Amino acid sequence: MPEKPEVLNHEIVTDTAIFRIESQLLRFSNGVERTYERLVGKGNHAGAVMVVALDDDHNVMLIREYSAGTECYELSLPKGLIEHGENLFDAANRELKEEIGYGAEHIQFLTEMTVSPGYMSYRLQVVIATGLYPEKLEGDEPEPIIVVPTPLDEAINLTASEDITEARAIAALYMARDRLKQSEMSDEIESIF
Amino acid sequence: MPEKPEVLNHEIVTDTAIFRIESQLLRFSNGVERTYERLVGKGNHAGAVMVVALDDDHNVMLIREYSAGTECYELSLPKGLIEHGENLFDAANRELKEEIGYGAEHIQFLTEMTVSPGYMSYRLQVVIATGLYPEKLEGDEPEPIIVVPTPLDEAINLTASEDITEARAIAALYMARDRLKQSEMSDEIESIF
Structure with a gap:
């Protein structure tokens, strides 16, 4: 299995009533860099x-x-x-x-x-x-x-x-x-x- | 099954690189009104x-x-x-x-x-x-x-x-x-x- 990509940068793109979207700049172990957006928890619950x-x-x-x-x-x-x-x-x-x-x-x-x-x-x-x-x-x-x-x-x-x-x-x-x-x-x- | 709620209002809350979030104000058939946020497609693909x-x-x-x-x-x-x-x-x-x-x-x-x-x-x-x-x-x-x-x-x-x-x-x-x-x-x- 490849080594996990390194997170070079991350920031919250937007924060609405129920959604939080984060942007991550990743560097994969082969050197390729790619920006991903992902939905993350807003921390107001435990799963x-x-x-x-x-x-x-x-x-x-x-x-x-x-x-x-x-x-x-x-x-x-x-x-x-x-x-x-x-x-x-x-x-x-x-x-x-x-x-x-x-x-x-x-x-x-x-x-x-x-x-x-x-x-x-x-x-x-x-x-x-x-x-x-x-x-x-x-x-x-x-x-x-x-x-x-x-x-x-x-x-x-x-x-x-x-x-x-x-x-x-x-x-x-x-x-x-x-x-x-x-x-x-x-x-x-x-x-x- | 209840009648579907009526959409009283809807607007795009945010539009990022890959996510589009819409807010909908719904009136349920029993008269209760509630605002929902939902992720909707950005229209750049067919499913x-x-x-x-x-x-x-x-x-x-x-x-x-x-x-x-x-x-x-x-x-x-x-x-x-x-x-x-x-x-x-x-x-x-x-x-x-x-x-x-x-x-x-x-x-x-x-x-x-x-x-x-x-x-x-x-x-x-x-x-x-x-x-x-x-x-x-x-x-x-x-x-x-x-x-x-x-x-x-x-x-x-x-x-x-x-x-x-x-x-x-x-x-x-x-x-x-x-x-x-x-x-x-x-x-x-x-x-x-």
Whole structure:
């Protein structure tokens, strides 16, 4: 693997209500210099979390809400920012209570993802939440979020339709199914011995 | 599903070398008004394509290159912008020739994805390329891209490691495997009858 490029210069190009754009002048190990622009965090949060919340029948809690970027209502997974002083699991539980009206007894880490590593420093933690119980916290949504409990296999089939297009959600659903299969297999092995 | 919010006002907040940020004042169907910022395309291209390129032994062509957003070298899939006047399949073939040094005899559409529908209008087309043959076109990369042919199942296992973190690539690998299984099953059914 090549040595990382050296950052010769960097500056904030612009800072809007929610976006911060940085320009970096890089020198690659072969001597080539190139300027890149990238979106960086504004420091007002401690990362982001996406939640694969499963009820006892392996229904995943999909949500439908307005996406201002793509200008349509699409199915996706609950997610939100981790606030300063909050850990990943508390943030996941709070987002669930705000977005789907459930808390979770068990939350386990699944993976960390990036969405556009060439242009964004953004990283997202993905967790699986189980042991759901009704509890509602007020969120800041402009209109109620529609919750659509869906069998996990059916949700994965929906990723081939236009109703679930968000790459993070698609990846999270597939990876959660793999994780569940693994834990069921180890449960079976345990029950044999 | 609620009626789409009405766009009461919109303006370009900033326009940098590669990013354009728009502000939209929305009125939701329940009367709530909210201002959103979103990244929109700059109009200098006709979308983007990501390629799951498979050789005859079902090795997928992973690439390793520097990601300025996350500041590290990660494995991902070849991708790039579709130029005006170029169709999806020509763009995919050009990117392959530039990034991995292969052209493809067959390219089929797999899916369309979004990466952050709440904040970005961006949509990506994903294709599967097969029938690879050596052909190199010069790209604009600052240093050579490292090509890592990897069995498809092993690549999917790598998504659980820190070496493949990009949600689009993870989703594309899983969905390509599903598509291949489906076409193998239909080939088997055809060979029975």
